[in-house]
Amino acid sequence: MKKNIVMLLSLMMLVSIFTGCQSKGPNKLVIAARGGSHVTAMEAVKASFEKENNVKVEIIGLESADLKKKISLDSKNKAGAYDLIMADDPWMPEFSEAGIFANLSKLGIKGDDDFEESSLKLGKNPYATGDLYALPFSGNVQMFFYNKKLLDSHQYEPPKSWEDVLKIANEIHTADGKAGYVIRGQQGNPIVSDFLPIFWAYGGQIFDGNWKSQVDTAAGEQALNTYIKLLASGTNYETTDIVSSVSEGRAAMALGWPSWFIKGGNASADFSPIPSKASSTAAPTSTGMIGNWMMGVTSNSHNPELAAKFLTFITSSETQKAMVEHGGVPTRKSVYLDSELAAKYKHFPVQLKALQNSVARPRTAKWSRVEEALGAELSAAIAGTKSVKDALSQANTAINKIMQ
Template sequence: MFKKLLLGSVLALGFAGNASAETINILMEGVPDTEFVKQLVPEFTKETGIEVNLEVVNYAEMHTKLVPQLVAPKGSYSAIVVDFYWVGEFVKAGWMQPLDDRIKADNIDTSVYIPALMDLVGQVDGTTYMLPFYNYAMGLTYRTDLLADPQNQADFKAKYGMDLKVPATWDEYLKQVEFFTRDGMHGVVNQGLRPDPIAMEWSNYLFANGGEYHDANWNPTLNNEAGVKAVEQYKTMIDKYGPVGSASFSFDEAFNVMAQGKAYSYITYNFFRTAYDDPSKSAVVGKVEIMPVPGPTPEQGGSLNGAWGWAIPKSSPNPDAAWTFLKWVESKEIAKKRALAGGSPTRTDVFDDPDLNAKYAYYPALKQMLLTSHNFPVFTYTPQLVEVLGRELSLAVAGEKTASDALAAIEAEMAELARKDGKLK
């Protein structure tokens, strides 16, 4: 194995040295959507003669690898992918090139993107820095077989006086969680690990209760009825309706509990949807579906949005070739091919494509989810806010702080960060 790798890298180096054609380097995270890009890259090289070198690493390494290259006057990455976490920081530091002129010159229509995704990983204060690459909005995955069971339906009706069906509101969902916690089953499984698993999952609880992180002036709006309810519900889920230990689960452990058929529901990133139907990973093939996290009313959603965007760094050695690649990879044709392979799309025309809807029955639900999803606060200190949320929420779940105390602490630190960033006056 090692020898093969070594041989491979030597060969790659050799080719890189010989190739007279242009090469673009992109640092990417090792996730399914990267794989789908990789599979299609030979087509691009055939069309344009530009070689593409994708450097695929683990998420934890990405930021530390990127920053030195972005700070340098001439870095080694032609194009980059940007997590919405980093957008505020990258813009503030001035590391990304504005794309507006290129978009205008090539007549690219950015209105095809889901608006919430364009806000998250596209435009910042009116300037376009990125093209949305793929989304990782969170949805509610639940067991369809348990909902359809006549005995369950009769029991549920007798207990709550309402029908057991796909939940239309958050309150209805909470009743189902309570109901399904019996006979060794858990109503829900949570990912309570600090910092991002708990912060991201809890955000859905906040939105589902009608809460938001801040008002239009960036004044934090967490320590109120919706926020307190969200924290208390989250704690109840972990203590009462979830498996022992979910306060320290990351998403893979929580997913395993759900995939082993031990829980009714799990709020998670939508790219996990396909994994439920993979027999090597799941004991509940064909029994799990995804939907938007229900909100306070049937019209409102509670899902948290998340996405990656393509960008060209200021330090890019060959921005023109990078733009050629971005145009290609985000074209309707290639975006569709990536989605057909199992990718998580960002374009409405891909969501509406008949071929894709024929292949994936849950596409309308995914589109609905993105249209009703809420964005996490994006500013220079997003990663720190996630840290603060992780710490305080974890303290509240552990019972070492009341919901209100934890939220007050988050509000104080969030206001300080927003003030430091000039968002809050």
């Protein structure tokens, strides 16, 4: 009897252990991501990684401001809720300074030569030269969009200089009564992002080598005067109206991000790299603002090695090619240059060229505050409540105060 009881108890223990093993689910990785097409693209390709690594990948899509806030708060916890995070590239200096990202170099990840160089630099700390902390996930970059029918009617090719942009804008506005050029002049990030490519074309830089503001300079005055003249030939719209007006021929030209005008292989307006010169006789310079979304492993990830493995998978050329069909934006040269993809996505060669001639916003953790200060003064100048000189002078003072 006693022997039977012992055997029964042993059998029950084995069943319990077996049941426990059976009920134990796979490992889990949690990604905090920018919501929208980024999440859609990852969801479409993650299954093969999950199966091969016996892991469940949970992707939480958030709006930009909420994403940054949640990442910052979670970074203070010893055991983080997220294993991987996405970050808009201007956040990189702030996140690096706060120690939010794990050092990818120490996790065995190296950025290979197939990554577009300007994109890969964004994930290094110090910028461009230091260790790798994030890989470029989405290769967004500003481009120049125009209504081909309007330009053709006046026998113009896409402009190569801002002098040409202004000339075309004035002619179309005068002759056709349409907006020659549309600015995105809302205070803060919109107007700063819209203005900087013109400022860079005139040879301007926000800071000198000692982080002193260089906004109140000849380049700043020339660029802002040009910006105000462009507005006089057109109008000031928010994103949705910029896209519809250029696409429908109510406006001729504007700056924008590819995701505004291009869905899949279909573009609602024609496109080219942003004009690289102030005038036809000026020296060309890089002018397109880069705006990649980066991805890295959190310093407080519960499984950093597996997270690093997923990061390698999701940014590989093979996976990037697959994600293109679901709204993914490549960061690898081989994907942009793939003949089949380039035949379907006509903007790929142009976007790669724009990335290769792009400019990163200043690599400072204080950029968001600088952007607010500069945006306020630019808005005052285009509204006419301050002169160009006064707006730039006061922007200079405000930026230097922030940097101190």
